Amino acid sequence: MTLYADLRVARAAFELDLSLSVEPGEVVALLGPNGAGKTTALRAIAGLLPINGGQIRLGGEVWDEPPRVFRSADRRPIGVVFQDYLLFDHLSALENVAFGMRARGVDKRAARADAARWLDTVGLAEHAKSRPRSLSGGQAQRVALVRALATHPELLLLDEPLAALDASTTLHVRAELGQHLNRYEGRTLLVTHDPLDAMVLADRLVIVENGRVVQEGAPTEIARRPRTDYVAQLVGLNLYRGTAEGTTVMLTGGGSLTIASPTSGGVYVAFPPSAVSLYPERPTGTPRNTWPMTVSGIEQHAHTVRVRLTARNAAAPATLLADITTAAVADLQLTPGQHLHATLKATEIQTYPT
Structure with a gap:
């Protein structure tokens, strides 16, 4: 099933009007300068912001189509990794990963066992009892990622997932994230302003400026044939x-x-x-x-x-x-x-x- 998002959102002096799709197993990067509308688009798809017009659907399942349909975030099969990860400080890494499963009705023992398996897949088994404040930036990013993946979402939303990392950590974590995304069979939408993150991680780029799509295509095509000054500067x-x-x-x-x-x-x-x-x-x-x-x-x-x-x-x-x-x-x-x-x-x- 393909995710289709035809987004029209009006907020004060800003208007978002863009369409995008994401296929199973595909990573699409929404790339643009600050204020272009990237995060607004992600929040709308996540169900955190109703659209004013258009439609969001996964296959034949409509998530948002005003004024008739609005499915809240907790009723959408999505996983989200936010820029600052938003881990629960009072919970261990294990309990953070188990949280999403518990919220979906999985019993405590099964959720913890599954969470332990997920932490092991990203090399954090020995940090299962650690609180977020004792984790490095790269470790926290991995906990946030497996917390999102543990619920087996149809759609994974990544909001500037590497922005909180220092330069010495970013290169390693970017490569590691790419490996996990290659194994993920669902749809991934990556929101970023970093062209290197987009070029390395995404199968397809959607370039957004002032709430509109200005260019779309494979990373190599975008890099070879830019169509706006912003894209030319990026590459x-x-x-x-x-x-x-x-x-x-x-x-x-x-x-x-x-x-x-x-x-x-x-x-x-x-x-x-x-x-x-x-x-x-x-x-x-x-x-x-x-x-x-x-x-x-x-x-x-x-x-x-x-x-x-x-x-x-x-x-x-x-x-x-x-x-x-x-x-x-x-x-x-x-x-x-x-x-x-x-x-x-x-x-x-x-x-x-x-």
């Missing part, structure tokens, strides 16, 4: 929209560039910042994509330096990102406000229809 690409005629693209925001293969009509053009080269003077044997630019910002990015550039004439893209080495920064003696030239090979540019 680290320069992205422009324009109109192509032959090998020339006139950019919507001003400027033009030359592409390798002729095309026509509305297109997106995308290329990585690493494809942009910087020179103090206009280079000889100049590629056709050479523009005078001004340095507007310099940021350290892992092992490279990201340089933000703005156009110095109407022929150049209005803004441009370039990734260069720290040695190149020293050679160019880069400073904000500096004038230099940027070049880009046509063969480095990807184009696709708008």
